Amino acid sequence: MDNSLLASFGSIFTWAAPVVFAVMGETLTEKSGVINLSLNGSMILSAMAGFAVATTTGSFFWGFLAGAAVGALVAFIIAFMSIGLKQSQVAVGYVLTLATKSLAYFLGAPFVGKPVMQLSLVKIPFLDQLPILGPVIFNKDIVTYLSYLLVIVCYIWVFKTSKGLILQGIGEQPAAAFVRGANVNRLRYIYTIIGGALVGIGGAQYSLSVKTWNGQLTGIDGIGWIALAITIFGSWHPVRGALGSYFFVLLQWLGITLQPLMPNVNSRIFQVAPFPLMILALLFVNIGSADWVERTLAGLPEGGRKFVSRLIRGMRTHSPAALGTPFDNE
Amino acid sequence: MDVELINIHKRFGKVHANNGISLTVKSGTVQGILGENGAGKSTLMKILSGFIQADSGDILLDGKKVTIHSPADSVKLGIGMLHQDPQDFPPMKVVDNLIIGSPMGLFPDRKKIIREFEELQKQFNFSISPETYVDTLTVGERQQLEILRLLWLGAEVLILDEPTTGISASQKDLLFATIRKLAAQGKAILFVSHKLDEVEALCSQVVVFRQGINMGSMTPPYQTDKLVEMMFGKSIVRSENVCEKQEDKSFEIEELRIDDVRLAIRDVNFCIQKGEVIGLAGMEGSGQALILRALAGILRPTGGHIYMIEGADGGRIDLAGKHYFTYRDHGIHFLPAARLEEGLIQGLSLAEHFALAEEQTGFMVDRDQVENLSKKRITDFNIHGTPESRIEELSGGNQQRAELALMRDPLRLLLLEHPTRGLDIESAMYIWGKLKQRCEDGASIVFISSDLDEVIHYSDRILVFYGGKVSPAFEASSVTIDMLGQLIGGKGWS
Numbered sequence: 166m167d168n169s170l171l172a173s174f175g176s177i178f179t180w181a182a183p184v185v186f187a188v189m190g191e192t193l194t195e196k197s198g199v200i201n202l203s204l205n206g207s208m209i210l211s212a213m214a215g216f217a218v219a220t221t222t223g224s225f226f227w228g229f230l231a232g233a234a235v236g237a238l239v240a241f242i243i244a245f246m247s248i249g250l251k252q253s254q255v256a257v258g259y260v261l262t263l264a265t266k267s268l269a270y271f272l273g274a275p276f277v278g279k280p281v282m283q284l285s286l287v288k289i290p291f292l293d294q295l296p297i298l299g300p301v302i303f304n305k306d307i308v309t310y311l312s313y314l315l316v317i318v319c320y321i322w323v324f325k326t327s328k329g330l331i332l333q334g335i336g337e338q339p340a341a342a343f344v345r346g347a348n349v350n351r352l353r354y355i356y357t358i359i360g361g362a363l364v365g366i367g368g369a370q371y372s373l374s375v376k377t378w379n380g381q382l383t384g385i386d387g388i389g390w391i392a393l394a395i396t397i398f399g400s401w402h403p404v405r406g407a408l409g410s411y412f413f414v415l416l417q418w419l420g421i422t423l424q425p426l427m428p429n430v431n432s433r434i435f436q437v438a439p440f441p442l443m444i445l446a447l448l449f450v451n452i453g454s455a456d457w458v459e460r461t462l463a464g465l466p467e468g469g470r471k472f473v474s475r476l477i478r479g480m481r482t483h484s485p486a487a488l489g490t491p492f493d494n495e
Numbered sequence: 496m497d498v499e500l501i502n503i504h505k506r507f508g509k510v511h512a513n514n515g516i517s518l519t520v521k522s523g524t525v526q527g528i529l530g531e532n533g534a535g536k537s538t539l540m541k542i543l544s545g546f547i548q549a550d551s552g553d554i555l556l557d558g559k560k561v562t563i564h565s566p567a568d569s570v571k572l573g574i575g576m577l578h579q580d581p582q583d584f585p586p587m588k589v590v591d592n593l594i595i596g597s598p599m600g601l602f603p604d605r606k607k608i609i610r611e612f613e614e615l616q617k618q619f620n621f622s623i624s625p626e627t628y629v630d631t632l633t634v635g636e637r638q639q640l641e642i643l644r645l646l647w648l649g650a651e652v653l654i655l656d657e658p659t660t661g662i663s664a665s666q667k668d669l670l671f672a673t674i675r676k677l678a679a680q681g682k683a684i685l686f687v688s689h690k691l692d693e694v695e696a697l698c699s700q701v702v703v704f705r706q707g708i709n710m711g712s713m714t715p716p717y718q719t720d721k722l723v724e725m726m727f728g729k730s731i732v733r734s735e736n737v738c739e740k741q742e743d744k745s746f747e748i749e750e751l752r753i754d755d756v757r758l759a760i761r762d763v764n765f766c767i768q769k770g771e772v773i774g775l776a777g778m779e780g781s782g783q784a785l786i787l788r789a790l791a792g793i794l795r796p797t798g799g800h801i802y803m804i805e806g807a808d809g810g811r812i813d814l815a816g817k818h819y820f821t822y823r824d825h826g827i828h829f830l831p832a833a834r835l836e837e838g839l840i841q842g843l844s845l846a847e848h849f850a851l852a853e854e855q856t857g858f859m860v861d862r863d864q865v866e867n868l869s870k871k872r873i874t875d876f877n878i879h880g881t882p883e884s885r886i887e888e889l890s891g892g893n894q895q896r897a898e899l900a901l902m903r904d905p906l907r908l909l910l911l912e913h914p915t916r917g918l919d920i921e922s923a924m925y926i927w928g929k930l931k932q933r934c935e936d937g938a939s940i941v942f943i944s945s946d947l948d949e950v951i952h953y954s955d956r957i958l959v960f961y962g963g964k965v966s967p968a969f970e971a972s973s974v975t976i977d978m979l980g981q982l983i984g985g986k987g988w989s
Contacts, residue, residue, distance in 0.1 A: 325602065326603075327597075327600065327602075328601060330587070330591050330603075331596070333584065333587060333591075333595075334584055334595045337585075337586065337587070338582065338584050338585075341582035341583055341584060342595065343546075343565075343566060344544075344546065344596075345582075345595055345596025346565065346566055347596065486585075
């Protein structure tokens with residue numbers, strides 16, 4: 166592979182960073198038992214806010230902070246409505262999706278066409294000299310590096326620390342966690358807001374590194390929904406979620422790379438194809454979680470059954486048992 | 496640690512769940528707390544463990560007044576409660592279950608925890624692997640884990656809320672041995688139950704609650720009839736044998752095979768006679784629940800036949816592999832253990848349940864007809880509720896009666912999973928009375944229960960399950976609890 170193709174391939178890690186941020190944020194939120202369904206809208210709004218603040222102040226720092234604040238604010242509204250007022254998380258989240266999206270296009274109109282601000286690339290000494298991996302992974306902007314780090318931190322936090330175990334506990338059996346002294350609702354507030362802030366950083370990353378703010382043509386619409394799907398099909402596991410994000414962006418990259426090679430095929434197909442392909446892939450990975458698969462498998466002949474069922478069981482997912490249900494200690 | 500509860504009051508809406516209850520438990524004793532469902536036992540225990548707060552009243556530990564606002568407070572004071580439903584995290588590892596809620600640093604030292612856990616469980620002859628997932632443990636093992644966890648956290652007062660529900664006979668023996676050992680170590684134990692024999696066997700003192708009031712206490716030797724009178728205000732005698740046997744067969748099960756993730760069941764053969772009650776005994780997860788679901792047509796067997804005998808000439812239909820609706824149309828009815836999850840629909844009223852269960856005639860629901868039907872069924876089955884009562888508002892016993900009232904005629908085979916679990920003696924006897932009527936009409940019953948008394952008392956024949964193996968059918972009259980207990984525990988199999 167020549168260097169330009171490598172660099173182009175490497176761009177998927179930059180493109181994937183917003184998805185990774187959103188998936189990690191949503192994973193933390195949902196692990197605690199709350200669904201933040203507003204991802205698509207809050208990403209668009211934080212992309213707008215991040216770009217607007219960055220171009221106005223000239224500072225990337227304030228831009229990303231604004232994105233995080235917007236994401237956290239939307240998440241706070243969801244937390245307050247669902248934990249405080251015990252309203253349906255799905256209904257509140259969906260309405261917020263629509264509202265934040267429209268708000269972003271309305272408030273963001275004056276910023277369309279403003280000079281583009283793009284995070285500069287930072288080469289990591291020595292590592293960027295590695296063959297293949299160097300240009301692909303270690304020649305990125307700082308927020309992309311942070312997205313790698315975030316996956317590792319999330320994984321360690323959720324599975325290796327005592328606080329992470331409590332996080333799993335409040336999403337799994339809130340009553341049991343409460344019996345053991347966890348303040349379930351306060352923790353749910355905290356994780357929902359932190360998760361929302363991460364989603365917001367993902368949005369800002371999109372308009373300040375991947376592309377720029379361009380109103381309805383920004384191209385970020387739809388990413389939030391995919392991030393929600395990846396969170397679920399990644400079985401609420403940070404590493405699986407990250408792999409899912411990279412796979413999705415890989416499909417998008419393939420579409421763009423293959424398009425010039427196949428001039429006869431309608432170009433829209435290349436734009437749209439990653440979405441259904443992603444859903445199919447996710448379905449395949451998770452098919453073992455359905456009861457009917459178990460039953461069908463039981464009917465297969467002895468030899469093949471063991472192999473197939475072990476394969477499928479390895480990929481099986483488990484959702485936080487109390488996801489989407491409010492907790493009340495009576 | 497000595498525990499003293501003084502004049503505790505707690506109201507839920509109109510219900511006065513604890514009406515001025517006082518109770519003293521000395522360190523080193525096992526205090527039995529008896530009472531039927533809704534007597535206020537669980538409420539008082541939840542108050543002591545900080546799960547809910549009393550409206551008024553004092554709690555004294557070793558003579559000192561304490562305030563308990565949350566479970567975290569009670570854990571810190573050395574009070575541990577074993578809840579009726581295991582309060583643990585099924586998809587997580589045993590060791591992670593220990594860490595949650597323990598005062599650990601950010602990065603817990605798993606090796607040290609595992610070492611302490613192993614030392615602790617050696618004391619009590621438990622054998623739980625700290626690296627397994629909790630959902631692979633039996634109910635009894637999850638309970639052992641919870642006891643160990645509470646002790647590990649330094650509990651000096653242990654509350655056990657109906658701990659023998661759903662565990663096997665050998666696990667129960669182990670539990671009792673553990674409780675005695677803990678009392679000998681100087682812990683104060685509060686043992687909540689509605690099973691008289693257990694309380695009598697274990698406790699050094701017993702109090703009886705009725706309708707939120709402490710009715711009085713008793714020390715050994717216990718007078719059972721007096722305790723029953725204190726619990727119910729009247730004496731109850733268990734009714735004698737259930738079904739009149741008829742010699743004709745109703746079902747023949749031949750070489751039935753079931754494959755499940757954890758269990759393979761091979762070559763099950765037995766027949767079911769009309770009007771007969773067959774009890775399935777065994778530790779939970781030994782295969783009896785799978786067989787029951789296969790008989791109900793919910794689980795597809797991987798081989799074998801379920802023949803239904805039609806008419807006197809012995810003609811038979813094989814139901815194996817047919818759709819659930821076929822089973823239902825042939826009068827096979829299944830009542831699962833999880834009443835609210837699998838059997839009834841939360842949010843719907845009693846009347847709506849009856850409307851759903853009946854054959855649909857028109858497009859619209861005939862409200863008057865349903866209303867009349869509901870009223871009749873409610874009286875027939877002695878359900879405490881109105882046609883408008885939502886199903887989750889009813890007590891467990893009333894839900895169970897409602898389920899029985901929902902069954903359509905003609906009924907040929909009734910499959911029951913823990914039909915009286917969590918019910919008080921009176922409700923349980925009522926349920927069995929209704930079931931007996933069904934048997935007299937020619938229906939057969941196959942049921943699972945972890946209560947061996949119930950299995951022996953109400954069955955005509957008994958099948959014992961152990962790790963997917965099925966025993967030949969025993970005549971219930973020839974079996975003793977000891978024999979069953981041994982078979983269930985895996986002894987005496989060839």
